[in-house]
Amino acid sequence: MKKRIYLLYGGKSAEHEVSIRTAFSVICALDFTKYEVTPVYITKDGNWMKRDVLKEPPKTMDELERQLNRDVNGLIEIMRDIAQAKENGEQLPILFPLLHGTNGEDGTVQGLFEILNIPFVGNGVLASAAGMDKVIMKNLFAQAGLPQVKYVSFNRFEWEKNEDGAYDEVEKKIGYPCFVKPANLGSSVGISKCQSREQLQKAFREAFQFDRKIIIEQGVEAREIEIGLLGNESPECSVAGEIIPKAEFYDYKAKYEDGNTALVIPADIPNETYERVKEIALKAFKVLDCSGLVRADFFLTKNGEVLINEINTMPGFTPVSMYPLLWKHTGIDYPELIDKLIEFGCEQYREKE
Numbered sequence: 001m002k003k004r005i006y007l008l009y010g011g012k013s014a015e016h017e018v019s020i021r022t023a024f025s026v027i028c029a030l031d032f033t034k035y036e037v038t039p040v041y042i043t044k045d046g047n048w049m050k051r052d053v054l055k056e057p058p059k060t061m062d063e064l065e066r067q068l069n070r071d072v073n074g075l076i077e078i079m080r081d082i083a084q085a086k087e088n089g090e091q092l093p094i095l096f097p098l099l100h101g102t103n104g105e106d107g108t109v110q111g112l113f114e115i116l117n118i119p120f121v122g123n124g125v126l127a128s129a130a131g132m133d134k135v136i137m138k139n140l141f142a143q144a145g146l147p148q149v150k151y152v153s154f155n156r157f158e159w160e161k162n163e164d165g166a167y168d169e170v171e172k173k174i175g176y177p178c179f180v181k182p183a184n185l186g187s188s189v190g191i192s193k194c195q196s197r198e199q200l201q202k203a204f205r206e207a208f209q210f211d212r213k214i215i216i217e218q219g220v221e222a223r224e225i226e227i228g229l230l231g232n233e234s235p236e237c238s239v240a241g242e243i244i245p246k247a248e249f250y251d252y253k254a255k256y257e258d259g260n261t262a263l264v265i266p267a268d269i270p271n272e273t274y275e276r277v278k279e280i281a282l283k284a285f286k287v288l289d290c291s292g293l294v295r296a297d298f299f300l301t302k303n304g305e306v307l308i309n310e311i312n313t314m315p316g317f318t319p320v321s322m323y324p325l326l327w328k329h330t331g332i333d334y335p336e337l338i339d340k341l342i343e344f345g346c347e348q349y350r351e352k353e
């Protein structure tokens with residue numbers, strides 16, 4: 001019997017369009033003799049639209065769009081399907097969220113999966129939520145003794161009460177250059193690099209447009225190294241990759257618009273540096289209680305120090321994104337990577353039973 005997959009994509013997030021592209025790539029890579037694929041498109045307003053089972057992969061993204069049944073309340077239908085499968089003692093479908101950011105990568109949709117009590121691909125509630133919030137993530141890394149840059153955090157209330165006090169604190173504890181970021185975002189949205197008090201003021205205002213909490217980090221001059229992890233209890237590590245942005249830093253434009261950024265895989269780093277990256281990445285995976293997949297991002301300073309910047313619990317997943325490319329160079333191509341993620345999702349569910 002074919003394995004049933006519900007592929008969730010779109011979503012209420014700034015990364016909506018990227019997610020549609022990802023879904024198209026994933027569907028085209030799935031083996032239709034092995035899987036029965038049902039796309040579930042989530043609109044920007046957060047409405048779920050379940051489609052009919054696909055007979056064959058769509059030829060274009062437009063075709064995927066056209067087949068949408070816009071009248072159906074997909075979430076209720078999915079719940080009904082699951083209840084029926086349980087009642088009939090059938091194999092449960094697996095949910096595969098190809099969603100980034102809010103409501104996709106932050107633990108909220110994973111909470112729904114937990115309540116539905118069905119298998120799903122990727123990280124659970126805790127890892128997703130902790131990984132999405134840079135302050136919580138860094139606090140947990142600090143507690144585990146992982147090397148990272150200095151940081152401070154403010155919420156909007158604290159800042160509004162005493163703006164100059166906040167800037168004074170940043171200058172005293174962090175200094176320049178520093179990076180100001182919304183606590184809960186990705187794709188470099190709302191992030192600024194600051195060299196002066198004036199820029200700091202502007203950066204605070206910018207970041208607070210996206211979140212009620214922000215983080216300010218010491219800016220380091222460093223190479224940017226990333227690594228992929230795959231698995232549950234004992235995840236495997238991919239080769240390392242390096243990002244060489246042409247811009248001042250790896251900002252939103254460099255990620256999605258310029259196409260100017262070079263990805264070097266495998267990264268040209270000494271073996272002992274690679275070993276250190278792996279060691280820290282595996283600890284970070286454990287500390288945040290991750291499962292399925294993670295992309296861990298690092299800084300490699302001039303004197304060879306490895307600092308963890310962040311982990312991403314639902315990294316970019318088009319065939320030309322860093323995470324799949326890292327695995328390709330490690331010997332696992334895109335279709336096989338997808339198979340493995342589905343298998344790890346099923347395994348994680350069995351563990352909980």
Ligand code: ATP
Binds near residue numbers: 185188224250
């Ligand atoms: P994504 O999830 O897409 O990887 P993000 O929005 O979570 O990105 P970060 O990875 O934290 O953001 O930062 C984006 C980029 O900004 C980094 O790739 C790096 O180029 C630069 N950067 C961020 N923090 C620092 C820092 N402390 N020192 C130097 N550069 C930094």
Ligand code: MG
Binds near residue numbers: 185186187311
């Ligand atoms: Mg991130």
Ligand code: MG
Binds near residue numbers: 101315
């Ligand atoms: Mg992200």
Ligand code: MG
Binds near residue numbers: 297309310
């Ligand atoms: Mg990053």
